[in-house]
Each structure stands twice: as C-alpha cells, then as structure tokens.
Amino acid sequence: MAGMAEQKKQQWVLTLSCPDTPGVVHGVANYLLMTGCTILDSQQYGDPDTGLFFMRVSFSRVHDEVTLEQLTSSFEAVGATFRMTWRFHDAEERMPVVLMVSKFGHCLNDLLFRASTGALPVHVAAVVSNHRDFEELTRSYGVDFVHLPVAAGDAEARAKAETALLDLVEARGVELVVLARYMQVLTDDVCKALEGRMINIHHSFLPSFKGAKPYHQAHARGVKLIGATAHYVTADLDEGPIIEQEVARVGHAVTPEQLVAVGRDVECQVLARAVKWHAEHRVLLNGHRTVVFP
Template sequence: MNPVYILTLSCPDRLGLVHAVSGFLLERSGNIEEAAQYNDQSTGLFFMRVQFACAKLSFSELKTQLTDFAAPFEMQWRLHAQAEPMRTVIMVSKEGHCLNDLLFRWKSGLLPLDIRAIISNHREFYQLAASYNVPFHHLPVTAATKAQVEAKQLEIIQNEDAELVVLARYMQILSNDLCRALSGRAINIHHSFLPSFKGAKPYYQAHDRGVKLIGATAHYVTADLDEGPIIEQDVARVDHSKTVEDLTALGRDTESQVLARAVKWHSEHRVLLNGHKTVIFK
C-alpha cells in the first residue's frame, strides 16, 4: 500500500490556494483521500488539511519540496505520516477516570497514540499503568520542590520525544515556563463551571446553587490559567433530583468523553490553532 500523509497548513487567504495545493500533489502523483479547508473572514487566514497517498516521493523529499512550494504563500505547514501513532505522555493526580478511559481507548485501537509514560504527583495509579505496560513516574510536588519537579517532568517528556502531553485531571498549576515549553502540544480537561465555581469541590458548589447543566472543556494549555484555545466542550442536563454524587459521576463521564474526542482530533492532526481559537476539521 502507498504511504499516506497528512498535510496541515495555514496562510493569508488568496485566490487559487486549493488549486495550488492539489496541483502540487498531483504533480507528485499524490492521491487525495480527504480534504477540508476554511477561510476565516475575520482574520483573512486560510486553513487546510489534506490526507493523501504518495509513493513517488519519500517523506523527507516531500518536506523538502513543500518548503519551496510554501514560501511564496507564506504558509505555516506540517507534514505527518499517518501510520505513525502520536508519542504521548499523560499526567494525572488522584482522579483516574480520564486516565483509565484514555488507556482503554488506546489499547482498543480507538486512539492513534503511542503512550510512552504516565507522570503523577501521587502513587494511586502505578498498578493501572503497569497493567498497560506503561512506565509510571511518581513525582510528588510541594511548593519548595515545584521547579525541580517540573524540570524532571520536562526531562521525561523530552526523553520520550513526546508530541502530545495530556493533563488527565492533573491538579497542579503548571509554571509559565513549562506552559511555554509545551505550547501547542498539551491538552487539559476541566469542568465547565469556571469561573463560577472555582476551587475545591466544584460539584458540591454547583449542587448547592441548583445548576441545570454541567459540562466539561478540553483546551490547549497556556500560561493564562484555563484560558487556552478550546478544542471540545459538552454538557449534560441535570435537575433538582440529582445528588452531589450523581453530578460528580455524570461530570466525570462528560470529562472523559470530551477529553477523548480532543485527544483523538489532535492525534489525527485535525486541530489547527487560529490565535486564541481553533479550527477543527472533523
């Protein structure tokens, strides 16, 4: 079978961009299997994702020729081999619902990931990690050791050559330096009550206020806490009959599903950054 590649790009909008990209691939015997594009009228930017098969050129040859092709269009682009799963590190604290869900989906072949390591500030999930044969790194964090621990975390991420870091309910605030080091490749999940119910026990606060909707948000990590570009969101309706335990269970299910979708789209190279927003080609 011919190798399959995924090309993602963005550039200032102009006439003929789709024709130019498809023509470039045609000249190299590339067979387009999937294509999507979006023109952001507010910014004047053009976004495109193309999945194509090509046996005529190698990956490195395609990248070299794409560099010359993209320059006149001021394109920012990336080329990926579809067959290569995304190297991933997961970070978690004491709540394991998202971690467990991601590991199950990965082993079931539902997520194109290569999970290289799990990092946690608690020991709760070392047996879960071992059951999936994933290395587990226990790195307790205190205010006094935060800088040293983050340096070790970054060392593990770099040693694993991770393309994606998933904060699967990792309940520590990352420093600005670590956020910058992981820019565009770290995904966080949290409940969608922010900023209404900050701090501990948000579901207790929500229950006390009698909310009718609960939800979850997956977004890229930035130095601005919980304000990174949003990838996916969802909500679930609740009523007066629901207990705090009901809200918590439903919220955890929603968090797991939202995070899994965000991770899937990112690992399939379907998410393009557009300033403080995202373009997602589902």
Template sequence: MTSPVPGAAALAAVKSAARQAQGLTHQSGVDESTDASRQYVLTLSCPDRPGIVATVTRMLFEGGANIEESQQFDDRLTDHFFMRIHFSDTGEGSVEAWRERVTPIAQEFGMTWELWRATNPYRTLIMVSKAGHCLNDLLFRWYSGGLNIVIPAIVSNHTDLEPLARSYGLPFHHIPITADTKPEAEAALMQLVRDNDIDLVVLARYMQVLSDELCREMSGRIINIHHSFLPSFKGGRPYHQAFERGVKLVGATAHYVTADLDEGPIIEQDVTRVDHRMGPSDLVRAGQDVEADVLSRAVKWHCESRVILNTDRTVVFD
C-alpha cells in the same frame, strides 16, 4: 466511556504491544514499503488570498499524490485560511521529499504548516493525580486501537494509579510536587519529555497548575480536561460551584494549556443534564463520563492532525 482493566488472558498481549510501541516515534518507525506508510496529512494556515488551493493541489498532483480527503475553512473575521489534506503517494515519495515540495509554497504564502505520515502514532505522555476515570478510558481506547498514540510514560504526583498503569505494562513515574519543589518536579517532567521524544502531553485530571515557562515551552502540545463547561466555573471544585448556582447542565472542556488558567483554546466540549435532587457528589459522578468522552475525542482529533490553532480558538476538521 470507562472500561475495566484487561483480564489476565489479554494482559500478556497488552504488555507485548506496549513494549513494541516504545520504539515508534511520530516522525519515524514506519515500514516504507507498506500502503499505510504512503498515507500523509498536510495541515496549513496562512493569510487568505487567491490561489492557495490551486497551488497546493497542483503541487500534490505533480508529485504523484492522490487526494483522499480535503477540508478547508476561510475565517472571514481574521481573513485567515485553514486547510487539511489527507493524501496518498502513488510513487516512491517520503516525508522528507514531500516537505521539500511544500516548503517553497509555504514561504510564498506565509504558511504555518505540518506534514506527517497519517498512521504514525503520536508519542503521548499522560499525567494524572488521583481520579482515574480519564486515564482508564484513554488506556482502554489505546489498548483497543481507538487512538493513534503510543504511551511511553504515565506521570503522577501520587501513587494511587500506579497499579492501573502497570496492569497495561506502561512505565509509571511518581513525581511528587509541592510549592517548594515545583521547579525540580517540572525539570524532571521535561527530562521525561525529551528522553521519550514526546509529541503530546495529556493532563487526564492532573490537579496541578503548570508554570508559565513550561506552558510556553510546550505551547500547542498539552491538552487538559477541565471538569466544567468553560468559561463557566474555572479553577478548583467546579462541580461544587455549579451546585451552588443550581445549574441544570454540567459539562467538560478539553483545551490546550496556556499560562492563563483554564483560558486555553478549546478543542471539544459536552454536557449532561442534572436536576434539583442531585448534590455535589452526584454532579461529580454525572460528569465523569462526559470528561472521559470529551478528553478522548480531543486527543483523537489532535493525533489525527484535525486541530489547527486559530489565535485563541481552534479550527477542528471532522
């Protein structure tokens, strides 16, 4: 899905909303008195053993919670258990109080876990180079309320898409990068991440390879869109690689970024059909809508706490 920049009549409202959004964080900034503030999501994973579900649900019941949605998965190959629970607090609870209740259970079962307010937006930094279709799609979905995010900053190694960012009232940061300046460029990027309390970085066709150090520091917090159905056609110019192989499907893959290029845990994929009449440029155009859709779904699911890492793979709850 791609959409035009909002017209002049809507621009003032967009800029106002963007300015207000800068004050929100994923951890705070929600009115404690509203019904929305009493909605929470708990995600967890741990070695499988009897009693996990009973213990967690009993804790929620005793704390005055009402379970709105619960999903679980037992990976028999790794003997690991995964769970996502969306619940509402019928009393006067808080994030801190619920985390205190979860902590002893997590220690008992050896859990990796997170608990957030369900409606708190993820503070999301978007990185892009010259191709604007994924950025345009994310901005429109954010603007129309389709993504649970706020966007404190857009970063690019080029200036081509600055007008698009500015039209939505969003700060645009030009951080040029060369082989010689890469350490300084990444230091500037990480300063933006820290200054803006960033929860998630989205590479919306950012055509630079991040350093191993940055990938480790931001592990599980960077989502990339690769314009190929991985593991096929890794690296650069995947549509041209696909054309040379005469494929009948081209696709896109959203995945978490790791130090291994295009090897990170996959969140979402999709394809579109192509045929013998299409050249490399036709494949590029055919794949752009798929890229935008796949990336937006991955961002949406991540920011609804529906994605849990499972070693080199992911568990994605619908």
C-alpha cells in the same frame, strides 16, 4: 498476482495555515499531483475575522518512490509563496503522548483503555503523577509510571519535577502532554515550552464555577446542565484555546455525588475526543481559538 488484494498505499496528512489569498487550494492540489500523490480528503476554512486560511489534506502516493522527506523538502517553495505555516504528518503513526494525573483517575483509565484497544491513535510513552495512586493501574497496561512529587509551597521540588517532565518529553520524542486531571498549576516556562502540545480537561463548561468542589457549587445553584471543557494549556489558567466541550442535562433531584458521577463520564468523553482530534492533526490554532476539522 491475480486475485491478490491491492497493497494499501501509504497515507499522509498535510496541515497548514496562511493569509487567506486566492490560489492556495490550487497550489496545494497541483503540488500533490505533480509529485505523484492523490488527494483522499480535503478540508479548508477561511476565517473572515483573522484573515487566515486553514487547510487539512489527507493524501496517498501513487508512485512508491515518493517519500515523506522528499515531500517536506520540495514543498518549501509552495509554503514560501503563500507564507504558510505547514507540516506533513504520517497518518499511520501513533502519536507519542505523556499522560499526567493526580488523584482522580477516571480520565487516565479511559485514555489508557482507548489507547490499548486502538481507539486512540496514540502511543502512551509514560504516565507522570505527583502521587503513586495509579502506579499499579498504569503498569497493568504495560506503560511506564514516573513519580514526580510536588510538595505544596516547595518551589525547588516543583522546578525539579518540571525539569524532569521536559527532559522526559524530549528523550521519548513526546508530541503531546495530556493533563488527565493533573491538579497542579504549571509554571509559565512549561506552558511556553509545550505551547500547542498540552491539553487539559476542565471539570466544567467554561467559563463556569471555579475553585474547589465545582459540582457542589453547581448543585447549590440548581444547575440543569453540567459539562466539561478540553483546551490547550497556556500561562493564563483555564483560559487556553478550547478544543471540545460537552454538556449533560440533570434534574432537580440529583445529589452532588450523582453530579460528580455524571461529570466524570462527560470529562472522559470530551478529553478522549480532544486527544483523538489532536493526534489525527485535525486541530489548528487560530490565535486564542481553534479550527477543528471533523
């Protein structure tokens, strides 16, 4: 009908990595053209150190009959030709996530608010905690709260809690687990099961002051910059591939309490950006590093 706004086209994202060989971009572009799609945005990077090529393509369909299932099936030949690790994503689908927290709730509150306002393209399937401090906050957003207590030194309770976590992830189709200041060390089994799907926020600019009261340690050393690091969780504690980092400058007169306050804000910003980029399929693993497409 004349004057009617054009219906918005379905948008998808293709992410891939493969050996860096000639013809990859042409192969992908030609495939999308031949299947009735048009490219909206394309980003790529060839790593000279690893010899790997990374690509993120945002595209929409020209013909309404094209489906994601058809694309996934018919792209297999292209993927095999270039030895790709690849996946198609629905750009409009809000990624299901689980947030985990202990007794520091600033990152949890920030993520819940951003998700509720649409600033983060995620659906919070549940909040998991080893304490009940933020049960009321969680439920105020209409999100399920799951209490999984973990007593210090109780291996049986830890194993039970981790089994329940993995069962929850599977039952609700969760694609990302976010440690929003969850202060428990996870076992290697959980880290492996959620490899590339679990993000942690570390309260310093890694590598830096570790252990208890990092801001007090920083204050004692007279630091002028404090920061935070968001990274994927691995079995190596606080050494997983880094997604995002940020720093804030502080003066000589700040107190440890003021450092904590500044640090909270930095942590929230860094974790929110990391979650957003992961949910938008902008982060690709490159060994112990990451490729992050803006």
